[in-house]
Amino acid sequence: MDLHFTSAFPSTPERVAVDRLLGGPPSGWTGGARAAADYHVALGGHHHAVGVRHRLLPALQAVQSAIGWVSPGALNYVAERLSVPPADVYAVASFYALLATEQQSLRMAHVCEDVSCRTRGSLRLLESLAGRDDVVPSPCLGQCDRSPAVLVQRAGEYDASLWNATAEDVAEVLEGATPIDPEPGHYGVPQSELGSDRLRLLRRVGTIDPYSLDEYRATGGYAALTKALTMGPEELIEEVKRAGIRGRGGAAFPVGAKWEAVVGQGPDRMLVCNADEAEPGTFKDRGVMEGDPFSLVEAMTIAGYAIGAGRGFLYIRGEYPRAARHVASALRTATESGLLGDNVLGSGFSFDIEIRMGGGAYICGEETALFNSIEGFRGEPRQKPPYPAEAGLFGLPTAINNVETLINLPLIVLEGGAAYASRGTAASTGIKLFCLSGDVARPGVYEVDFGTTLRQLIDLAGGPLEEIAAILLGGVSGSFVGPDLLDLPLTFEDTHAVGVSLGTAVVMPFGVSTDFDDLALRIAAFFRDESCGQCVPCRVGTVRQEEALHRLIGGVPLNGASSDLGLLAEIDEAMRMGSICGLGHTAGNAIRSAIALGLIGGRP
Amino acid sequence: MKKVHLTVDGAAISVPGGASILQACRAAGKPQPTLCYLETLTPVNTCRVCLVQVTGSRTLVPSCSRIVEEGMEVATDSEPVRHTRKVVFEFLASSVDLSLVDAETREWMDFYDVDPTRYGPAAPAAPAGARDARQAGHHQVPQPGWAETVAQPAKIQDELFVRDYGKCILCYKCVEACGPDAQNTFAIQVAGRGFDARISTEFDVDLTSSACVYCGNCIGVCPTGALIFRSEYELRNAGLWDEEAQTVTRTVCSYCGVGCNLELWVQDNRIVKVTSPMDHAVTAGHLCIKGRFGYQYVQELGGPATTPIDMVLAAGREGGFVEP
Numbered sequence: 062m063d064l065h066f067t068s069a070f071p072s073t074p075e076r077v078a079v080d081r082l083l084g085g086p087p088s089g090w091t092g093g094a095r096a097a098a099d100y101h102v103a104l105g106g107h108h109h110a111v112g113v114r115h116r117l118l119p120a121l122q123a124v125q126s127a128i129g130w131v132s133p134g135a136l137n138y139v140a141e142r143l144s145v146p147p148a149d150v151y152a153v154a155s156f157y158a159l160l161a162t163e164q165q166s167l168r169m170a171h172v173c174e175d176v177s178c179r180t181r182g183s184l185r186l187l188e189s190l191a192g193r194d195d196v197v198p199s200p201c202l203g204q205c206d207r208s209p210a211v212l213v214q215r216a217g218e219y220d221a222s223l224w225n226a227t228a229e230d231v232a233e234v235l236e237g238a239t240p241i242d243p244e245p246g247h248y249g250v251p252q253s254e255l256g257s258d259r260l261r262l263l264r265r266v267g268t269i270d271p272y273s274l275d276e277y278r279a280t281g282g283y284a285a286l287t288k289a290l291t292m293g294p295e296e297l298i299e300e301v302k303r304a305g306i307r308g309r310g311g312a313a314f315p316v317g318a319k320w321e322a323v324v325g326q327g328p329d330r331m332l333v334c335n336a337d338e339a340e341p342g343t344f345k346d347r348g349v350m351e352g353d354p355f356s357l358v359e360a361m362t363i364a365g366y367a368i369g370a371g372r373g374f375l376y377i378r379g380e381y382p383r384a385a386r387h388v389a390s391a392l393r394t395a396t397e398s399g400l401l402g403d404n405v406l407g408s409g410f411s412f413d414i415e416i417r418m419g420g421g422a423y424i425c426g427e428e429t430a431l432f433n434s435i436e437g438f439r440g441e442p443r444q445k446p447p448y449p450a451e452a453g454l455f456g457l458p459t460a461i462n463n464v465e466t467l468i469n470l471p472l473i474v475l476e477g478g479a480a481y482a483s484r485g486t487a488a489s490t491g492i493k494l495f496c497l498s499g500d501v502a503r504p505g506v507y508e509v510d511f512g513t514t515l516r517q518l519i520d521l522a523g524g525p526l527e528e529i530a531a532i533l534l535g536g537v538s539g540s541f542v543g544p545d546l547l548d549l550p551l552t553f554e555d556t557h558a559v560g561v562s563l564g565t566a567v568v569m570p571f572g573v574s575t576d577f578d579d580l581a582l583r584i585a586a587f588f589r590d591e592s593c594g595q596c597v598p599c600r601v602g603t604v605r606q607e608e609a610l611h612r613l614i615g616g617v618p619l620n621g622a623s624s625d626l627g628l629l630a631e632i633d634e635a636m637r638m639g640s641i642c643g644l645g646h647t648a649g650n651a652i653r654s655a656i657a658l659g660l661i662g663g664r665p
Numbered sequence: 666m667k668k669v670h671l672t673v674d675g676a677a678i679s680v681p682g683g684a685s686i687l688q689a690c691r692a693a694g695k696p697q698p699t700l701c702y703l704e705t706l707t708p709v710n711t712c713r714v715c716l717v718q719v720t721g722s723r724t725l726v727p728s729c730s731r732i733v734e735e736g737m738e739v740a741t742d743s744e745p746v747r748h749t750r751k752v753v754f755e756f757l758a759s760s761v762d763l764s765l766v767d768a769e770t771r772e773w774m775d776f777y778d779v780d781p782t783r784y785g786p787a788a789p790a791a792p793a794g795a796r797d798a799r800q801a802g803h804h805q806v807p808q809p810g811w812a813e814t815v816a817q818p819a820k821i822q823d824e825l826f827v828r829d830y831g832k833c834i835l836c837y838k839c840v841e842a843c844g845p846d847a848q849n850t851f852a853i854q855v856a857g858r859g860f861d862a863r864i865s866t867e868f869d870v871d872l873t874s875s876a877c878v879y880c881g882n883c884i885g886v887c888p889t890g891a892l893i894f895r896s897e898y899e900l901r902n903a904g905l906w907d908e909e910a911q912t913v914t915r916t917v918c919s920y921c922g923v924g925c926n927l928e929l930w931v932q933d934n935r936i937v938k939v940t941s942p943m944d945h946a947v948t949a950g951h952l953c954i955k956g957r958f959g960y961q962y963v964q965e966l967g968g969p970a971t972t973p974i975d976m977v978l979a980a981g982r983e984g985g986f987v988e989p
Contacts (some may be wrong), residue, residue: 065852065876067867133868140867146851146876147867155856155865158802162868197803421802422858439855444710444730590804594835594855594862596711598749601756604860605784608807612785617810619785628783635752638725638745639713646724 064146069133076138078127079120083142092141110144115455117143117437118420121154122379129169129216130161145437156439156593157420158199159214159379167216168235171199171380172226173209175341175587176537176580177498177569178202183209189228195235200423200587201341202380205498205569206249206505212380213240220382248352249344251505251522262468262492263508266352271387274394277355283400285471289363290408292474297367298324301470303478305490310335310426310463311535311564311643313553319460322450323368326458332365332373333435333454333461337419337426339378340536341587342567345494345506346464350377350384353468354391358414360467362401363474365412368460373412376431378419389416423591427642428453428461430593441595442642465494485511489552497522499533499569509551516547519570527572531660535564537584538647540654541577561654577660578614581652585610588648599645602636606649613662626662629653671737686728686739687715695741698750698773700757700766700888701836702729705949706846709837713753714773718743725749751777759784760814760860762832765890781812790816790831797869799861813860819898822871824982825879825958827898828864832891835862839883839892847951852876853883881957885940885950894938899981905973907932915942918956923947925956935974936960 071079080086086093091109120143124135131154140147154160161169172190173183178201186209190196204210207224213234214220221240223230224247234240248267252260269276277283289297302317323330334357338346350357361373377385392414395401403411417435419425425434429443432454453459469491473481482490489511495518498504502523509518515532519525531541540561542549549555556563571580585607594600606629612618613625633649640646655661666681673693680689685708690697701712710727717728720738725745740746754774757763759781763770788811796817799805807813819829835855844851852875856865866875884892893901900906911932918925925948930938939957943950970976 067870067874136867146854148852148854148856148865148876151865151867152854152856156801156858158800161800163798163800200802444727446731586804586806589859590802592859594857594859597713597753597756597834600835600860600862601760602752604760604807604813605756608785608812611807611809615809619783619810624783631748631752634745635749635756639716639749639753640724641710641713 064140064144066137066141066147067133069137071134071138072128072132074127075124075132075135078123079135079138079142082120082123083116086142091144092138113143114145114437115435117145117150117153118157118434119417121150121160122418122420125160126214126220127217129167129214130164132164143437153437153439157379157422159419159421166195166235168195168237169214170196170231170235171202171212171214172196172231173200173202173204173211174198174583175201176533176583177205177342178208178210179579179583180499180571180575181208186211186226186228186231190231193235196231199380200591201339201343203338203344203347203378205342205344205496207247208498208504212382219386222380222383248348249505250348250352251503252507260508261472262465262494263348263353263506265356266348269353271352271354272390272394274355274391274398277353281475282355283359285474286359286362286366286400287406289366289474290406290410294324294367294369297363297474300473300478301367304469304473304481305478305487306466306469306473306481307489307553308463309465309469309493309566311340311538311562313563316462316466319450319462320364320368322448323458323460326451328369329457330368330370331454331457331459332361332368332370333428333431333449333459334361334373334375334464334467335426335428335431335461336375336377336381336384336464337431338381338464338565339419339423339426340538340565340567342498342533342536342569343496343565344498345496345566347381347384348506349464349468350381350388352387354384354387355395356468356471357388357464358391358395358401360470361414362395362405362412363470364460364462364467366405366410370460371411371413373414374417374435374454375414376417376419376425376435378426379421380419385416385418392416422593423587424593424642424644427644430642431461432459439593441593442644444641486550486552486554488554493551493563493566495551495566495568497568500526500529500572500575501570502526511552512550514548514550515542515568518551518568519547525570525572527574529570530573530575531571531577531655531658533567533569533571533651535562536567537587537651538643539564539567540650541658541660542654543658577655581655581661582607582610582614584651588644592644592648596639596641596645598636598639599641599648602632602640602645603648606632606636606652610652610661626656629656669733669735669737671733671735671739673739674741680733682733684733686717686719686726686731686733686737689733690717690728690739690741697728697741698770699729700770700834701838703838703886705943705951706838706841706886709841712757712834712836714750716746716749716753717741718746747777751779754779755781755783757834759787759812761834761889762816763834763889765832765893766888770888785810785812787812787814787816790814790818793818794869796830796857796861796863797865799857801858801861805861815863821895821898823873823879824895826881826884826895827893828872829891829893829898830863832889833864834889834891835864836888838886838888839864842882842886842951843877847882847949848878848880850876850878850880852878879954879958880952881939881954882951884957885952895981896937896978899977900932900937900974903973903977905977906937911937918952920955920959925952927952927956929960933972933974935964935972935978937974
């Protein structure tokens with residue numbers, strides 16, 4: 062492609078950052094010194110460009126982490142190296158909150174201002190850091206058990222998460238202090254800290270060294286893969302169907318049926334693990350990746366074998382640097398030990414896993430937006446059909462599963478599908494992880510059988526801190542439920558029956574002293590910020606929703622309060638029926654439920 | 666191609682397999698509103714005004730991109746369709762200047778009783794460049810009592826055309842026409858996110874510094890007049906634009922041997938705009954810079970300006986422009 066560049070040139074550190082990822086430029090056509098041959102042969106061309114586009118986001122991330130922003134010169138260099146038009150590179154760079162297209166401080170603190178942290182000190186933290194241009198408010202960082210949470214992007218050094226952060230902590234790190242990994246052994250699993258021996262999914266989290274393959278194997282690791290490789294793919298899928306397991310990412314689709322649909326397609330198949338855990342209040346997958354990374358690697362290998370995929374991608378949200386470090390280490394160790402790569406355990410099955418980091422975009426947790434993000438395009442969802450099983454990542458038949466879904470596989474393989482299905486209920490089999498935060502005594506990830514009630518779960522987390530006014534169930538795309546539903550069994554079918562959803566298993570109780578107006582406004586702001594902007598109902602609807610809510614709560618109605626309530630319902634309906642993807646479909650859920658419960662805007 | 670049988674609003678119809686629901690609706694004599702759809706471009710299904718209800722589908726379905734299936738039951742006038750189309754049109758009309766959309770779209774908006782004032786008075790326009798500078802994820806707090814819009818000063822950077830993004834509905838048509846569906850120049854893309862998304866070159870550099878080759882194919886596909894000939898823009902601002910008084914003459918471009926057809930829009934004996942017929946086998950509505958803008962020699966009269974149009978066009982050529 063004949064690309065046109067502005068006159069901005071990359072600095073040496075920018076070139077080095079990109080070359081470290083991509084290798085040196087092979088010819089004068091892709092950013093190298095012009096050699097005599099370049100005047101006669103155009104290397105690359107269309108096939109080269111198509112083949113390397115997927116490295117666009119990693120290349121931009123390399124620049125961002127090296128110099129703290131994506132400068133015009135660096136953008137040109139990335140464009141030249143990957144044969145992507147500069148306008149396209151800018152379109153991608155400007156899509157992600159963790160990539161800056163204007164120069165900013167070399168260290169930037171992203172302070173969580175989302176639903177859980179804002180009621181637990183983050184607003185005060187932001188207030189005490191007010192006036193600093195290196196502090197920005199952030200959507201949920203997935204550290205809700207350790208509020209207030211902060212992510213510090215540090216040019217030239219690794220990104221760091223701060224937990225229970227104080228203004229002094231943040232200021233010190235911004236001024237160059239090395240962040241101390243707080244509580245290295247802490248993974249947010251209170252059950253394990255309390256010595257429970259009944260845990261299965263979480264049994265290793267916080268109890269073994271996440272860097273040690275030996276400790277993983279000593280606690281039963283890789284027994285499941287060994288067994289799975291002797292079962293064969295068909296039997297493996299049968300066992301998963303017998304287990305009746307449904308997806309844990311929010312949509313609750315039966316895993317066996319999803320895999321069968323993929324296997325029924327062409328021979329070149331893809332596995333993707335969705336670890337873009339960005340639903341506010343959700344942090345279960347982080348704990349697993351940080352505390353038991355080998356279990357995810359083993360589970361992905363089993364899944365890849367079952368569906369006949371040669372490659373797997375693991376898309377981890379950019380706000381999880383520690384999870385990414387631990388899983389990357391596990392991938393290296395597994396590959397060195399013959400558990401991954403060519404000829405896994407001598408079985409003839411070969412499988413590779415590549416980690417991709419998100420760039421700070423909630424929408425990329427939507428499966429087709431995630432595919433576009435990996436492929437080097439803007440993280441805009443695709444209209445379905447076609448579904449991922451037919452045409453997913455790179456247009457190939459793709460099985461995309463959530464982290465928690467996958468780590469159930471070793472259990473299913475080892476104990477058999479029938480035994481797995483004997484727990485939980487008939488329609489919601491097995492065990493489930495829940496993310497408890499908000500006004501509970503011991504926030505964290507909890508592992509229980511499906512069918513556990515809200516009350517039991519909250520009690521397990523040490524009980525509420527004060528009388529409960531409402532519980533946010535399923536995240537901000539879920540709903541508020543009143544205390545009258547405390548005895549609701551947490552299953553797919555029981556929640557569905559009362560018109561709510563388990564979503565990403567967020568359980569966030571709020572006490573009677575909570576400012577629900579503030580929470581509702583934050584939720585509306587969240588959806589406005591995180592809408593990708595592709596389709597009109599969501600792009601404009603999330604703005605109109607926030608405006609109407611401000612009027613409703615501020616008591617300055619446009620044409621009388623009833624008109625704003627009616628307008629909110631109409632906006633919600635249009636977003637739900639007309640948007641391309643689940644973000645727009647659910648952007649009005651929490652606000653609708655808060656109004657119905659009389660938490661905001663007066664009783665209906 | 667094998668025929669597929671479906672019903673549109675209860676009436677049975679069969680269309681060739683691979684057709685879209687929109688094509689089936691049109692074949693059934695039921696035209697649907699569209700904004701981001703154009704026959705010559707890949708459907709992007711972003712504007713959502715062509716949504717229809719398909720039995721069995723939880724949400725509404727974009728008729729422009731969804732392929733018909735055997736036995737499909739399509740409803741184009743059900744309550745959810747009417748409500749969603751109405752609100753979507755209202756979302757657009759309350760946030761974008763739709764004064765230059767075509768008559769058909771205006772009729773649809775009347776049909777759905779569109780009332781953009783329900784969302785509040787339009788917020789003041791953003792200063793030049795402000796929307797282009799917005800960073801993803803940085804929250805724009807609503808201005809109390811106002812309905813946010815994309816209003817902003819037009820980008821007037823050359824003599825050939827104007828980008829008036831206060832009229833942009835983000836239909837992606839210009840991006841497709843600049844990119845793989847026609848020109849393969851890739852000078853513009855959608856940048857930013859959410860309501861702050863906008864059509865942009867890299868870092869919003871002027872078109873003259875970008876990859877733009879001034880083919881003007883983006884103007885040819887723009888449904889809202891956000892991309893507009895400089896001449897039309899100036900004449901409209903001067904109150905001289907008069908479509909009633911214009912003639913459209915079809916001719917063959919004389920610059921090379923390809924044989925592109927041109928439509929010369931003439932008012933008061935002056936060419937004021939050039940388009941290309943959508944149904945022409947060679948161009949499919951697209952042109953190059955010479956066919957699109959290279960008509961000046963035809964009317965370079967050499968003498969002093971003799972008509973009001975000449976005065977406006979001459980002022981434009983000299984770089985002066987009327988503030989919007």
